[in-house]
Amino acid sequence: MSPVVSPRAAFRERRARLDRLLGGPKLFVSGLSRPRNFEHNPYPFRAESHFLYFAGASIEGAALLVDGDRTALYVEPPTDDDALWFGPRPSLDELSASLEIEVRPLAELSPRSDTALLPPQDAETAFFLADLVHRDVEASGGDSLDGRDAALADAVIELRLHQDDAAIAQLRLAASLTRDAHRAGRAATRPGVREAVVRAAMEHVMLAADVVPAYAPIVTVHGEILHANAYHRELRDGDLLLADVGAETREGWAGDVTRVWPVSGRFSSTQRTLYEVVLAAQEAAIGAVHPGVRYLDVHRIAGQRIARGLVEAGILRGDPDDLYHRGAAALFFPHGIGHLLGLDVHDMEDLGDRAGYAPGRSRSQERGERYLRCDRDLSPGMCVTIEPGFYRIRSMLEDPEAIGDLREAVDWSVLDRFADVRGIRIEDDVLVTAEGCEVLTREIPKQVGDVETG
């Protein structure tokens, strides 16, 4: 894999665009590494996404001031102790030359009182930032911002919502690293091994390419657990394996792909039927991705297609559109069709629904729509996931309150015949283009005939 490195001009251009959207000083911090079991045993440092977007460098404890001619990166100068423990660090001049931005010692940062900033991800970074700007800073979501901070959030969202060329190159790279990981996962699949073995094979590919997962990998024979984060179960012959695994590029951009394949290499007829229902829903949803289309409508198209497929399979009874509106699809597809994708796997979720939802829109209270993380009109340059699913979630299907008046809409004896399907999700990363969309992750096989395991 040849390295894909964003040109420095991309970051300069992002900063200039931000200055045009919002004048005056804006400060971004990179954050601090978080302790694992004690201070000197931290998790791998990962800079805050807003900082990465405008600075293009991962430097712990740094601050980027964006303010026209005063724009500069502020960092701690290297010390002798750094050299001993962490190796020689570039001087500030060397850093400035390589990043093509003015670089100054952090101690010289003296921000104006009207400096705009965004909430950081943890309390330690909030203290760090509060110290820099001499005012209280909350580590919290973006929904409660006001004044210049709210204006900054809106400006950043406007920029990050539409991926520029450098970002698209990174998203393509993430897709290709993710493809390699999924290929290795299929090859490692065989009855008798544990989920951990497949997860390890997938993560191995990323680590060998010197990148890491963008989020905790889900690799499970219990796909009905939406965020399963254990890997101890054994793969058995009749199981479906669900792998929701994506790589993060060195610059921080995420891939996010789910595939499901049979442990034995062959779907049973019941598994194939429901897999094809989900696949048809996903294809219908991707087919609907087009500039001007509302993302909520893409979600509805997938949900309606699932309702229709489940009627055809005999699991639901009635008119598909009517069933969708009554929430019958949501019994089996309770989450949203997807979310924004970018530097964060749920892009800009740190800013709350301010990022995912267009101004004036808020979460629907409808069953099956309330978990939707995004409701914007699509436009070229936006990147979203499309990830419908089918799940038999016992706690929901046995809950009279969740079933409500849908008891008669489900043919429970037919559903029982699909006992070898617990959870299916098919997820791709989709870039909105002027003509419609491009599936960035199209090289990762998902047709029933594609299955080949080790």
Added chain:
Amino acid sequence: MSPVVSPRAAFRERRARLDRLLGGPKLFVSGLSRPRNFEHNPYPFRAESHFLYFAGASIEGAALLVDGDRTALYVEPPTDDDALWFGPRPSLDELSASLEIEVRPLAELSPRSDTALLPPQDAETAFFLADLVHRDVEASGGDSLDGRDAALADAVIELRLHQDDAAIAQLRLAASLTRDAHRAGRAATRPGVREAVVRAAMEHVMLAADVVPAYAPIVTVHGEILHANAYHRELRDGDLLLADVGAETREGWAGDVTRVWPVSGRFSSTQRTLYEVVLAAQEAAIGAVHPGVRYLDVHRIAGQRIARGLVEAGILRGDPDDLYHRGAAALFFPHGIGHLLGLDVHDMEDLGDRAGYAPGRSRSQERGERYLRCDRDLSPGMCVTIEPGFYRIRSMLEDPEAIGDLREAVDWSVLDRFADVRGIRIEDDVLVTAEGCEVLTREIPKQVGDVETG
């Protein structure tokens, strides 16, 4: 690998011993997961070590009250949403049966005002704990504790300092997982690949066994960078590769092993000479590990042996013991001989030098001794690492202040001949026994003749 699971009686016994050492209520929290780039994309949760030690379970946001008959584990009861996103969770009764401890809802916790506690690892957990106990809690080290909190720290240190049978079984398991990882790392070593490829092979073994590294793996051809945390460099034919990599068991216990091997499979004569100096120092230090011996003296034995070896190699000039006392060994071996090992890779370092240093002892200001993380008299059940090294650290060797009056003690032209050695460290995990010690990691090859790479 058959799973090694600590018997529930081990945790009951630990709690009972703690009650005997310090009466009254003691509260331990498990901690909260830390955000990576946003709240809902956290790092893998790792419970606080003190909690793991006494509770024997990794449950986020839980609190363990140890107080005789009132001892109980307090957790958030499972919700319907948990079931949807994270799968069915055991009821409190089921948890109680499996953990063999009373389990109650967190909301019922109402601790007495004299409840003793230890500082947690981050500010969010400190807030969480402060809310439970209705007093301020600092997320900070153990050196500044007072009153009952200080007494609790001392009692916990007294217990955790000497490993019980369950702990020793876990440390053996960690050693064996670490052995498998090192074996895979050697097999993946070949000229032309990047450090990341070897690191990936080592971590693959852990992930496939459903465990994780105990700390950020160091896998580098620049062993002179003590905590190198990059993996982008290419392995070349004449390089030594340094791998400081240890596994953590599912119950949280650490392995910590460093090996160095030649990328080509064969040491050069200069590499072999210095490798054997470090190996001899390590063997001398391990040979000195015995009940009643002061750990600082083990450090000095290693340092003196390194001074002697460097005199024999022609790099140092003079009397080895005199050279050691003047700090000449520390020019090439600047860190300490090792540290406590247990649930933390630097065990109980969250409590500061209160854990590593015996009462009344504090850090030496001597060059070469000030970085020593431990200075206690060894006794059976203590587990420490023994990890001398030799490094050519340019920033130190070119610093007139660091060299001081040692310029004439070094034969710089001889040193130049060892240019193909940048950093060597050899590290094992050693359990103090009644008779002397046992090297838990002895199965991981380190003799010059052992080398075999892919």
